[in-house]
Amino acid sequence: MNNRSMVALFSKRCLVLMVGLIAFFLVMPMAFAAWDGPTNRYNPDGTGQVVGYDTSDCTGANYIILYHGTTYKNLTNWHGGSDGRNFNDRISCIIVGPNTKFEYWQHKDYKGKYGSFNNTSDQIDTKVIDGWWDNSMSSVKVWKQ
Numbered sequence: 001m002n003n004r005s006m007v008a009l010f011s012k013r014c015l016v017l018m019v020g021l022i023a024f025f026l027v028m029p030m031a032f033a034a035w036d037g038p039t040n041r042y043n044p045d046g047t048g049q050v051v052g053y054d055t056s057d058c059t060g061a062n063y064i065i066l067y068h069g070t071t072y073k074n075l076t077n078w079h080g081g082s083d084g085r086n087f088n089d090r091i092s093c094i095i096v097g098p099n100t101k102f103e104y105w106q107h108k109d110y111k112g113k114y115g116s117f118n119n120t121s122d123q124i125d126t127k128v129i130d131g132w133w134d135n136s137m138s139s140v141k142v143w144k145q
């Protein structure tokens with residue numbers, strides 16, 4: 001390999017690296033948890049997060065971010081959103097992070113009726129909590145799969 005082809009190879013690698021870095025920083029905001037202005041919602045990241053909303057369309061400022069590894073045995077003790085109220089009997093919509101499982105109970109201490117939602121995809125998934133479960137969750141668990 002002569003000097004000219006070495007320089008060409010080096011330049012090509014630099015270009016690939018530069019394009020890769022630019023792509024990374026463009027995609028990064030979508031890959032990680034963030035407030036999204038256009039959709040008026042907070043999106044969970046891939047570390048095992050669920051965002052619980054007071055509204056049934058998963059929008060607005062009244063939400064709570066629930067994390068893998070944290071104990072939510074009584075949502076009365078967990079406050080969030082712009083109004084600072086607790087999230088007992090309040091969740092009406094959830095956004096579930098990639099490969100994340102969400103389990104929920106009617107009463108505190110994981111008692112009463114039980115339900116779960118398992119997002120096995122690599123994308124976030126939105127689920128409206130309607131019917132009987134609307135405003136009825138009192139304890140929850142979040143699992144990164």
Ligand SMILES: [Ca+2]
Pocket residue numbers: 053054055056089090091092135
């Ligand atoms: Ca609600």
